[in-house]
Amino acid sequence: MKRKRFSFAAFYLALVTLITYLPIAVVVVFSFNDSKLPVAWKGFTWRWYETLLRDAALMEALRNSVVLGLVSCAFAAVVGTLGAIGMARVHYRSKGMMEYLSTVPIMLPEIILGMVFMAFFSLLRLPFGWPTLILAHTSFCIPYVYLMVKARLVGIDKSIEEAARDLGATPARAFFDITLPLILPAVASGCILSFAMSFDDVVISIFVNGPTLSTLPIKVYTQMRTGVTPEINALCTILLAAVVLAQALSAALRRGALRREESNDKGERV
């Protein structure tokens, strides 16, 4: 009887997982289909990838997305990392409130964040385009870096840095020699996460991108509204590969850090 129940569980897990992967598989498979319509399989082709590479507007949108992701992620890395380090040590009364406020951008529904930024940026008379896109994306990237680094700091022995300071290291030196190497994996995985989020964002970008600047997801979104084309399949497949790669990298970094920690612990015990 126990066996039977287990096989139902396995069947259920397999079925739901299969359905989960179906749409992704469909997108990938039809990107290689030698037909304009994603209806029936007509043979293998690279054609759509070639048209994609020749599409100047799409390529520019891709460039914009990469630049936007890198810049926002760099800003978020500095602000979020410093913030998490500082917050672990200060005891202001505003700390709890501020901690909550700084994570608001990933707690609020995207649509609200988008419209709030649109209204606020036009109040400030900021030129819509790069400045507004970078500010908006930085705001929702910071929480990812902040939370990652904060979680990592909990596991770090503060006395190591204090020892460095007692031995005469300047705060800057203690930071660069001790704290930074220890939290670097968390910073890196926070960065990769926020880059992925920035690279994927449609809703917030649509509100603040301005009339001429377009990111890749915005391009994909507007094309999807008019109908499906194999070029989008090809584009989606490339994006998919990029995201899976980034995730694997992030996971590897985290695992590497964990393993190093474990071996350190063993070393201490001996």
Place this chain on the structure above:
Amino acid sequence: MKPRQRRERWWLCVAPLYLFTLLFVLGPVLYMIAVSFAQNTAGTGFRWAFTLENFAKMRDGVYLNCFRESLRLALSTTLLNVLIGYPFGYFMGRLGARGKRLMLFLVMVPFWTSSLIRLYGWLIILQAKGLLNNVLLALGLIREPLKILYTYPAVLTGMVYGLLPFMILAVYTSVEKMDWTLVEAARDLGATPARAFLTITLRLTLPGLMSGVILTFVPSMGLFFIADLLGGNKIVLVGSLIQDQMTRGGNQPFAAALALVLAVMTTLLLALYRRATHMSELEGML
């Protein structure tokens, strides 16, 4: 003397975070609240005059209907997510270490995949000459292609699909932490499997289920592009209404008021969530 000197420098570290948060998180949110009480004028502008007319306007049938529709969609999405996600998370939590690792990976990959890409896949599957209709036709279950895309079930499919990983992960984490000896004890004392499940397992995994519910309910209130892409323009949700008022409609105060009501609903639910469970669980999932 020395430790105090050290502590004083830390404000430099938190200064950028404080500054950015005050300027670009608190500032915009406060501004939106203020605008929601302002008066709309012809064109795209508005006048600073304290008024509640933007909120009063929401009592209009059309807009109430939007809220009702959003709430209905969010509730059905959440309910279906519980029905599909709870057993999944439960079974997953009962697997061996290797099985868990594999399933976790399989759940995470779509989770991190662009939601647009996954929606696009559904678009291909559900369209009139799409995969689903072809399969149904080939099996002889239907004679004419069904109209699935741009209907309510299509939107619901997209929503459930998009948010399911949240539910699965939330349930899984609480099932994984559970002390199974309690269930064994109940069984030894003569409880039926069903009773042991209801009195022990369900109660112990309730925080996970709760956080799953909130993690799916909150975003589903604000998601508008799933309804937009899979539902055509037939289903108007609060999200699409806000976007419309903000861009084409040119009524910023009304858009702000709508967003404020949506945000208050969301924040109340999140507060409820924070009280019911521990924030650290959510942070651990990120």
